[in-house]
Amino acid sequence: MDSDSITAATTTTTTETTITAVTSTTASTISTGLSKTAQKKLLKQQKFEAKRAEKKAAAKAHKKSETERKRKEWEEKLSTLSEEEKIKVMESRKELRKERMDKRSVEKQLKAERLTAAKTNGQNVVIDLEFSDLMTTSEINSLVQQIMYCYAENGRCSSPAHLWLTGCQGEMDKQLQRLPGFDKWIIEKDTQPYIQTFENQKEHLVYLTADSETMLNDLDPKKIYIIGGLVDRNRWKGITMKKAEEQNIQTAKLPIGNFLKMSSSQVLTVNQVIEIILKYLETRDWKDSFFQVIPQRKRFEADLEDNQEDLGDKQDEEQYAVQEQKKPCTET
Numbered sequence: 387m388d389s390d391s392i393t394a395a396t397t398t399t400t401t402e403t404t405i406t407a408v409t410s411t412t413a414s415t416i417s418t419g420l421s422k423t424a425q426k427k428l429l430k431q432q433k434f435e436a437k438r439a440e441k442k443a444a445a446k447a448h449k450k451s452e453t454e455r456k457r458k459e460w461e462e463k464l465s466t467l468s469e470e471e472k473i474k475v476m477e478s479r480k481e482l483r484k485e486r487m488d489k490r491s492v493e494k495q496l497k498a499e500r501l502t503a504a505k506t507n508g509q510n511v512v513i514d515l516e517f518s519d520l521m522t523t524s525e526i527n528s529l530v531q532q533i534m535y536c537y538a539e540n541g542r543c544s545s546p547a548h549l550w551l552t553g554c555q556g557e558m559d560k561q562l563q564r565l566p567g568f569d570k571w572i573i574e575k576d577t578q579p580y581i582q583t584f585e586n587q588k589e590h591l592v593y594l595t596a597d598s599e600t601m602l603n604d605l606d607p608k609k610i611y612i613i614g615g616l617v618d619r620n621r622w623k624g625i626t627m628k629k630a631e632e633q634n635i636q637t638a639k640l641p642i643g644n645f646l647k648m649s650s651s652q653v654l655t656v657n658q659v660i661e662i663i664l665k666y667l668e669t670r671d672w673k674d675s676f677f678q679v680i681p682q683r684k685r686f687e688a689d690l691e692d693n694q695e696d697l698g699d700k701q702d703e704e705q706y707a708v709q710e711q712k713k714p715c716t717e718t
């Protein structure tokens with residue numbers, strides 16, 4: 387069997403195994419007497435997870451076959467060379483690899499320095515993780531992916547924000563701990579709610595929420611901006627606004643309407659909001675920040691809003707496809 391056939395065989399086997407697992411889990415769950423809607427939802431979630439596992443397995447198999455192909459290519463190249471040439475080529479490859487590794491370690495060091503400096507002079511941005519009880523496991527997974535993306539994006543910034551994860555406990559914490567290297571992240575983690583973490587700075591807290599009447603015109607370095615750690619397929623409309631009002635803290639919405647025409651709601655995902663803030667910190671230009679971050683298709687989400695099932699799929703895809711190419715939106 388050549389490597390391509392092996393890849394295909396591996397993928398097919400994985401797919402079959404996953405689908406079988408889903409079917410049997412579903413059958414046993416249905417027999418436990420869930421409502422039809424709950425069964426449908428569960429089945430959908432399981433199918434989504436099976437699809438994700440399938441994609442992951444295919445990517446892994448592809449990576450393996452690519453490594454194998456490159457190794458063969460390299461061996462073939464070496465076999466055409468004289469001993470002297472072989473030594474030369476191998477030495478230059480070794481050197482290149484060392485250079486790459488040195489560069490990577492310098493970048494890592496610089497990133498750590500930037501993130502450490504941000505702890506004293508970076509804009510405080512909090513992700514409020516107190517909503518994990520309102521999310522399904524797959525939504526929590528999506529949120530974890532988004533947080534991972536936010537952290538990576540922050541690390542790339544020349545002047546990063548000072549990121550906080552508050553109310554970090556239970557399932558949410560468990561999922562975050564599973565991220566490779568999470569324990570080494572240069573970020574503030576607190577099991578307490580932000581209202582306790584910042585009890586002496588309550589007047590500086592600003593909850594960012596699309597439901598606020600107040601437009602965020604500029605970022606104030608003294609303020610602590612809070613973002614709701616929620617992937618809720620719009621089930622919990624207005625929940626962050628209500629929370630901020632009950633806690634008597636300030637609220638603000640991003641000034642999207644001033645710059646973009648969006649036919650859908652202006653509720654963005656956590657990573658989009660953080661990315662916009664990071665871009666704005668660098669450019670002080672809202673328009674540019676929105677255009678760089680908000681994908682064009684966001685303008686069409688309104689058509690899907692009434693169809694929760696479609697929106698669910700779409701949003702889940704969106705959470706995992708954070709690397710997708712971002713297209714510019716239309717100007718108002």
Ligand SMILES: C[S@@+](CC[C@H](N)C(=O)[O-])C[C@H]1O[C@@H](n2cnc3c(N)ncnc32)[C@H](O)[C@@H]1O
Pocket residue numbers: 593594595596612613614615616617618620621622623624625626627638639640642652653654655656659
């Ligand atoms: C997916 S949204 C959660 C929506 C949730 N139903 C709510 O009531 O906030 C994630 C978070 O991003 C922030 N956010 C999203 N769109 C925003 C906007 N247009 N302006 C300000 N903050 C926004 C909010 O903090 C929000 O809680």
